[in-house]
Amino acid sequence: MAISLCFMLVSYAAGLLFPLCVPARPKVQNLMAHGLAAFGSLGGIGLGIVGLLAPDPLTMSIPSTLPLLTFAVRLDPLSSFFLLTISLIGLAASIYAMGYVTELYGRVSIALLGSLFNGFLLSMTLVTLADNGFFFLIGWELMSLISYFLVVSEHEKADVRYAGLFYLIMTHVGTAFIVLTFLLLFQGSGSFSFDAFRHPDQPLPDGIRTMAFVLALVGFGTKAGIVPLHVWLPYAHPAAPSHISALMSGVMIKTAIYALLRVYFDFFGGQFPWWWGFVVLVIGAVSALLGVMYALMEHDLKSLLAYHSVENIGIILLGIGAGMIFHSYDLDELAALGLIAGLYHTINHAVFKALLFFGAGSLLYATHTRNMEDYGGLLRRMPWTGAFFLIGAVSIAALPPTNGFVSEWLVFQSLFLSYQMPSLLMKLMLPIAAAMLALTGVLALTCFAKAFGISFLALPRTSHAKHAEEVPWTMRIGMGVLSAACIALGLAPMLVVPIMDRVTASMIGTSIADKMLALDGWALAPVNVEFSSLSSPALGLVLAATAALGLALVAFYGGTSPRRHSRTWACGVNLTPRMEYTATGFVQPIKRVFSTIYQPTVKLETEFLEESRYFAKRRRFEFHIEPMFQTYFYDPVIAFMSGLADRMRIVQGGSLHLYLAYMFVTLVMLLLVAL
Amino acid sequence: MITDQPIVQAIALTLAQAAVLICVSPAIVGLINKVKARLQCRQGASIFQPYADLKKLFGKQPVVSTTTSWIFTATPYIVFASTVTAGLLVPVFASQMPLNFAGNIIAFVYLLALGTFFLILAGLDAGSSFGGMGSSREAIVASLTEPAMIMAIFAIALTAGSTNLSTIVHKTALLEGIVTDPSPHLMALAAVFIVALAETGRVPVDNPATHLELTMIHEAMVLEYSGRYLALLEWASAIKLLVFLTLIANVFAPWGIATRLTPVTLSIGLAVYLVKVAGLALLIGTIECMFAKLRLFRVTDLLGVAFILALLGLLFLYMLRG
Numbered sequence: 001m002a003i004s005l006c007f008m009l010v011s012y013a014a015g016l017l018f019p020l021c022v023p024a025r026p027k028v029q030n031l032m033a034h035g036l037a038a039f040g041s042l043g044g045i046g047l048g049i050v051g052l053l054a055p056d057p058l059t060m061s062i063p064s065t066l067p068l069l070t071f072a073v074r075l076d077p078l079s080s081f082f083l084l085t086i087s088l089i090g091l092a093a094s095i096y097a098m099g100y101v102t103e104l105y106g107r108v109s110i111a112l113l114g115s116l117f118n119g120f121l122l123s124m125t126l127v128t129l130a131d132n133g134f135f136f137l138i139g140w141e142l143m144s145l146i147s148y149f150l151v152v153s154e155h156e157k158a159d160v161r162y163a164g165l166f167y168l169i170m171t172h173v174g175t176a177f178i179v180l181t182f183l184l185l186f187q188g189s190g191s192f193s194f195d196a197f198r199h200p201d202q203p204l205p206d207g208i209r210t211m212a213f214v215l216a217l218v219g220f221g222t223k224a225g226i227v228p229l230h231v232w233l234p235y236a237h238p239a240a241p242s243h244i245s246a247l248m249s250g251v252m253i254k255t256a257i258y259a260l261l262r263v264y265f266d267f268f269g270g271q272f273p274w275w276w277g278f279v280v281l282v283i284g285a286v287s288a289l290l291g292v293m294y295a296l297m298e299h300d301l302k303s304l305l306a307y308h309s310v311e312n313i314g315i316i317l318l319g320i321g322a323g324m325i326f327h328s329y330d331l332d333e334l335a336a337l338g339l340i341a342g343l344y345h346t347i348n349h350a351v352f353k354a355l356l357f358f359g360a361g362s363l364l365y366a367t368h369t370r371n372m373e374d375y376g377g378l379l380r381r382m383p384w385t386g387a388f389f390l391i392g393a394v395s396i397a398a399l400p401p402t403n404g405f406v407s408e409w410l411v412f413q414s415l416f417l418s419y420q421m422p423s424l425l426m427k428l429m430l431p432i433a434a435a436m437l438a439l440t441g442v443l444a445l446t447c448f449a450k451a452f453g454i455s456f457l458a459l460p461r462t463s464h465a466k467h468a469e470e471v472p473w474t475m476r477i478g479m480g481v482l483s484a485a486c487i488a489l490g491l492a493p494m495l496v497v498p499i500m501d502r503v504t505a506s507m508i509g510t511s512i513a514d515k516m517l518a519l520d521g522w523a524l525a526p527v528n529v530e531f532s533s534l535s536s537p538a539l540g541l542v543l544a545a546t547a548a549l550g551l552a553l554v555a556f557y558g559g560t561s562p563r564r565h566s567r568t569w570a571c572g573v574n575l576t577p578r579m580e581y582t583a584t585g586f587v588q589p590i591k592r593v594f595s596t597i598y599q600p601t602v603k604l605e606t607e608f609l610e611e612s613r614y615f616a617k618r619r620r621f622e623f624h625i626e627p628m629f630q631t632y633f634y635d636p637v638i639a640f641m642s643g644l645a646d647r648m649r650i651v652q653g654g655s656l657h658l659y660l661a662y663m664f665v666t667l668v669m670l671l672l673v674a675l
Numbered sequence: 676m677i678t679d680q681p682i683v684q685a686i687a688l689t690l691a692q693a694a695v696l697i698c699v700s701p702a703i704v705g706l707i708n709k710v711k712a713r714l715q716c717r718q719g720a721s722i723f724q725p726y727a728d729l730k731k732l733f734g735k736q737p738v739v740s741t742t743t744s745w746i747f748t749a750t751p752y753i754v755f756a757s758t759v760t761a762g763l764l765v766p767v768f769a770s771q772m773p774l775n776f777a778g779n780i781i782a783f784v785y786l787l788a789l790g791t792f793f794l795i796l797a798g799l800d801a802g803s804s805f806g807g808m809g810s811s812r813e814a815i816v817a818s819l820t821e822p823a824m825i826m827a828i829f830a831i832a833l834t835a836g837s838t839n840l841s842t843i844v845h846k847t848a849l850l851e852g853i854v855t856d857p858s859p860h861l862m863a864l865a866a867v868f869i870v871a872l873a874e875t876g877r878v879p880v881d882n883p884a885t886h887l888e889l890t891m892i893h894e895a896m897v898l899e900y901s902g903r904y905l906a907l908l909e910w911a912s913a914i915k916l917l918v919f920l921t922l923i924a925n926v927f928a929p930w931g932i933a934t935r936l937t938p939v940t941l942s943i944g945l946a947v948y949l950v951k952v953a954g955l956a957l958l959i960g961t962i963e964c965m966f967a968k969l970r971l972f973r974v975t976d977l978l979g980v981a982f983i984l985a986l987l988g989l990l991f992l993y994m995l996r997g
Contacts, residue, residue: 377742379744379745379746380744386744390746394789394792397788397792398785399785399788399789399792400778400782400785400786400789405785409781409782409785412781412825413781413838416829416832416838419833424993427993428989428990428993431826431829431989432986434825434826434829435822435825435826435982435986436822438784438821438822438825438826439818439821439822441785441788441821442788442817442818442821442822443818445788445791445792445814445817446795446814446815446817446818448792449792449795449796449799449810449814450814452796453795453796453798453799453800453810454799456744457743457744457746457796457799457800457802458742458799458800458801458802459742459802518776519776523776523777525776530836530837530842531836531837531838531839532779532781532837532838532839533775533776533777533778533779533839534777534778534779534781534782535776535777535778538774538776538777538778539760539777539778539782539786542760542763542774542777543756543757543760543786544756546693546755546756546757546759546760547752547753547755547756549693549755549756549759550751550752550755550756550907551752553733553907553910554733554903554906554907557729557730557733557734557903557906558733558734559733559734559737559902559903559906561734561735561736561737561902562736563736563737563738563739563748563902564736564737564738564739565738565739565740565741566738566739566740566741567740567741567742568740568741568742568801568802568803568899569803570803575742575802575803577802579802579803579804580799580802580803580804580807581799581804581806581807581808581810581811585807585811586799586807586810586811586814587811588811589811589812589814589815589971589972590814590815590818592972593815593819593972593975
């Protein structure tokens with residue numbers, strides 16, 4: 001362990017410092033920073049594997065001169081799993097970044113960007129490794145601050161600065177809640193070491209525990225992006241350079257999932273009432289559905305992907321929430337299933353979301369715009385990027401036999417198996433959550449049919465898209481690695497599930513690996529073999545065989561005549577991009593059906609010809625959807641806060657005498673109190 | 676349920692089922708068309724006409740738009756493969772399907788969604804407004820049908836204690852775990868029937884006989900296809916129709932299906948199966964003559980009804996069980 005740990009820390013630290021020391025040659029700085037980050041990630045992968053294989057948690061500790069703080073690290077299966085996920089995406093992002101940042105040469109300091117990139121990976125790693133509350137908070141705060149600096153990389157743009165500020169405020173509100181959580185835990189233990197949190201001297205009273213539950217959910221939920229705390233994601237994730245967006249959306253928000261699992265299952269030892277799990281489940285279902293719904297209306301490709309992170313965090317929380325409910329009813333095998341489903345979706349989402357952000361970054365690299373309505377016809381111009389993006393889209397839409405399908409299937413099973421629960425309410429609510437998940441799944445399919453179809457198919461809509469060229473090979477390798485991971489994680493669940501099982505077994509003490517796998521591992525049969533089974537390798541094989549059958553049928557019936565190429569019939573005129581369906585048009589029926597949620601406002605102004613009102617000279621069409629949480633929650637809060645600040649300004653008179661008077665009054669009052 | 680059949684037998688049974696689905700499906704389309712023709716006082720084409728159409732289409736030279744990418748030419752094969760694979764998860768004439776272990780109802784729904792996804796892409800690929808319009812409409816219809824489908828089958832699954840279709844059918848056919856009050860089943864049946872009409876593009880959701888831009892959904896997506904590609908897509912949509920009829924027939928009335936694998940039971944199973952799906956085809960043909968197609972934004976109400984029915988079915992089931 002020590003070797004991998006040192007290797008990883010030294011690589012990241014070198015990557016943090018060296019690029020700043022070499023002379024201003026962007027190319028050298030780029031290779032150095034991202035090369036070292038790749039080595040650091042390899043060390044992290046090694047460390048994660050060691051931690052997963054180790055029979056007992058590995059620990060290491062360096063005391064510090066400050067009270068209550070020790071630099072303690074602990075590698076148990078839970079932290080190893082998240083470390084592995086972070087490092088895997090970190091590796092792909094390092095390779096991808098080598099090509100991607102060439103576009104930023106001259107505009108952004110590559111030394112600073114590369115150095116912060118290493119710092120970001122390092123801070124996320126520390127968050128998963130930390131075994132002391134203070135150390136954890138230091139890592140957490142570093143992660144938040146470094147990601148803020150990365151978000152504002154292109155700070156000359158006003159919207160980027162706004163996004164950064166929004167993110168900074170939201171993340172610190174979250175951190176405040178996390179600090180409160182730890183302070184409550186400190187009440188019982190008198191120490192900030194995680195071990196003391198686990199085994200407090202005196203057990204916390206129920207009221208304090210409930211408060212800690214809520215505070216942790218709000219604090220970490222802000223980072224995870226649960227509804228209604230999700231509002232910063234669609235601002236901050238798109239503003240950052242794309243390889244950073246991939247890390248933020250793919251893995252940074254997962255550190256919050258890690259921390260929630262750590263607090264609920266480790267610190268509280270899994271001792272909680274059923275309604276904790278139910279709250280998590282409801283938040284998961286609402287986040288999943290609203291996340292995808294807002295994503296559908298988004299035409300900025302990176303904002304769309306950011307909203308999908310809200311959706312997928314929701315799906316992960318559905319699995320975890322179901323696991324928590326089962327655990328509180330002592331149905332530990334089912335609890336393990338729910339948690340495995342959640343963890344499986346965690347790594348899957350990390351992989352395909354990073355892949356999709358890389359794809360979006362490649363489009364940005366090639367066309368210099370994020371607006372989908374300006375793309376079109378890119379599959380012919382960027383065949384590799386297109387194919388990789390398609391794999392990512394099919395995975396996130398949870399279509400068989402990819403990885404997204406397998407983990408979403410497991411979430412479905414854990415929700416369906418609720419019929420074994422004693423409570424009628426839970427028996428009914430979990431299938432309803434499953435129905436919401438089904439709706440989410442299909443809407444995600446629609447959204448990615450839109451994203452891929454409008455961006456990559458048909459005619460290019462602008463000259464940017466027309467002159468797009470394929471991206472450099474380093475970027476393609478970064479995407480290729482993750483595409484392969486998508487397919488491997490989908491086709492080989494029998495290799496992945498035992499790993500997840502080690503993690504959940506360490507959390508709740510029940511191992512179900514042998515009950516998950518049937519037919520020598522070729523089929524997944526969660527807990528109850530009668531109830532359901534799935535074999536993604538078999539499905540893949542049958543799909544390939546039936547596609548071959550289709551080819552055979554064509555050959556058999558003499559369909560060998562060569563194809564004739566001709567232009568698309570456009571009712572007698574030449575087809576132009578203006579005739580194509582736009583992204584806005586594509587989702588119009590959905591906007592109309594779900595108008596209760598979107599509250600769309602449509603404005604149509606027509607200027608008629610003077611001669612006749614039957615002919616329009618110019619038309620202007622505008623449409624907005626109401627960002628409900630912002631209008632009804634955040635805006636009033638912001639208005640209240642700035643109103644309060646305005647009133648407080650009276651106190652700040654600017655006169656020296658006044659301030660001296662304040663001091664005097666305070667002194668007198670303190671003296672009075674002391675007496 | 677995982678059956679321990681000999682591997683040869685398992686493969687033979689799977690191939691036989693694929694063969695039945697692939698070979699019978701055009702006749703079902705022909706039968707529906709025949710019923711419609713007779714109800715409209717026309718003689719109508721023979722029920723075997725779709726076979727001739729397919730043969731002719733396979734032989735024709737396909738025209739492919741210069742705007743399109745490889746997605747356009749790959750889609751017919753993907754749609755065909757996903758539809759047949761989904762069909763293999765539904766028991767047809769024998770209740771113990773060897774591929775039962777490969778997936779349950781969720782896999783069935785998501786396999787069909789795989790085909791839908793690529794059809795939507797293909798509709799956008801040619802760049803004409805018709806294709807995009809079809810894709811956009813297909814997306815909203817699919818979004819609303821799938822939750823209803825999953826909920827409806829789940830209500831049935833609880834009775835049988837399984838979400839794998841073959842296990843449900845096998846247990847129901849052997850009269851295991853039957854509740855005394857059939858009302859949850861009836862509600863689920865109504866929901867699945869509405870879903871089937873929507874998913875296979877029949878009246879009142881879509882009209883397969885029209886090429887009028889104001890109404891078409893499925894036909895608009897495949898408008899640019901010709902020759903062998905069109906043949907495969909037409910065949911796949913016929914198979915999808917048959918798969919849904921099979922699902923309704925065997926999940927809700929599995930009696931007669933071969934629960935053991937002997938020549939006699941298998942032949943009885945096949946004969947009963949053909950009678951059942953022919954009966955359902957008659958029903959669909961009649962509905963198509965009696966009802967007009969709904970306006971697109973009324974379809975959502977219909978599908979909402981399907982979802983509520985499915986949910987009520989589930990609620991009733993829990994109530995009846997106590």
